[in-house]
Amino acid sequence: MRILFTTIGCLILLSASQKIPQRKIIDVHFHAHLAGDYGQPPPANPRTGKIPKWRNDEEVIAMMLATLKDNNVVKAIAAGSLSTIRNFQMADPERIIPALDYPDSQNNPLPDTATFVRYFQEKRFSVFGELALQYEGKTLADAELEPYLAICERMGIPVALHTGMSFPNTTYTCCPKFxxxxxxPQLIEEVLVKHPKMKIQLMHLGFPYLQETKAIMNVYPQVYADIGAIDWLRPLPEFYSYLQSFIDGGFGKRIMYGSDQMAWEDAIPLSIKNIENAPFLTESQKDDIFYNNAATFYNIK
Ligand SMILES: [Zn+2]
Structure with missing residues (x-):
């Protein structure tokens, strides 16, 4: 019996220690949102079926930040409106890097260019994006964006652009111009030509535009990408074959982990698990995706 107890004790210890994430992680596609942003009550996670338990703004912030901490996500590029990213940043200033969404959940207009520069200098945001222009029927080449992109290039402000697609029925529901x-991603090419020094992150790795994303990343080595949403929302064999194609193509130093957790904090451990379990990734490739590539792109020491 004693031996049995000791064995059980060891097993418990072993499984407990296995739960502690060893790898340091940067989430470059995290959403800072409040309780009303996804409806009340919030919808169930479309992949896991779990309904978020938070009931108010304080609980959303607390649950999201606790999930980041529990999964060893040491930095998160947190996109939202100016007021929301401030709430998240004040709650965990070491972990949260504020990113200015456009359009944001409150449909705020872009600040004028002088105010945009001032907000950046005041560290009210450090990243421009998620730019969800596709939902508005626009691209990064839209004239409205040009003066802001020129500022981003001049001041070294990273630009994070939504690419790829969205949920079924997007055009028929929220976003008739989608x-x-x-x-x-090929639609950003003229912008890259005009702003060769602009730092840009293609969100969702351009999914499902495999060849077009590869063409852009091959010719423009300054372009990085994240795997937000596709790393937990798409069927796993499809995500794996898409990601593997980029790894095989030699783009492994420019692909960054992102959760794009939206309303669902359980998307964070799920997406991390999916990358950890990817049979074609070496340990050092996982380190690159989870941390090193983002540290390079975002200049995180
Ligand atoms: Zn997106």
């Missing part, structure tokens, strides 16, 4: 072809 079109799938506007998520094609």
């Amino acid at each position: 079109r799938t072809h506007l998520g094609n």
Whole structure:
């Protein structure tokens, strides 16, 4: 019996120690949102079926930050409106890097360019994005964005652009101007030509525009990408074959982990698990995706 107890004790200890994430992680596609942003009550996670338990703004912030901490996510590029990212940043200033969403959940207009520069200098935001322009029927080449992109290039402000697609029925529900072809990463090419020093992150790795995303990343080595949402929302074999194609193509130093957790904090451990379990990734490739590539792109020491 004693031996049995000792064995059980060891097993418990072993499984407990296995739960402690060893790898340091940066989440470059995290959403800072408040309780009303996804409806009340919030919808169930479309992948896990779990309904978020938070009931108010304080609980959303507390649950999201606790999930980051529990999973060893040491930095999160947190996108939201100016007021929301401030709430998250004040709650955990070491972990949260504020990113200015456009459009944001409150449909705030972009600040004028002088105010935009001042907000950046005051560290009210450090990253410009998620730019969800596709939902508005626009691309990064839209004239409205040009003066802001020029500022981002001049001041070294990283730009994070939504690329790829969205949930079924997006065009029929929230966003009548949404079109799938506007998520094609090749549509940013003229902007890259005009702003060669601009730091840019293609969100969702351009999914499902495999060849077009590779073409852009191959010719423009300054372009990085994240795997937010596709790393937990898409069927796993499809996500794996898409990601593996980029790894095989030699892009492993420019692909960054992102959760794009939206309303669902359980997307964070789920997406981390999916990358940890990817059979084609070496340990050092996982380190690159989870931390090193983002540390380079975002200049995180
Ligand atoms: Zn997105």
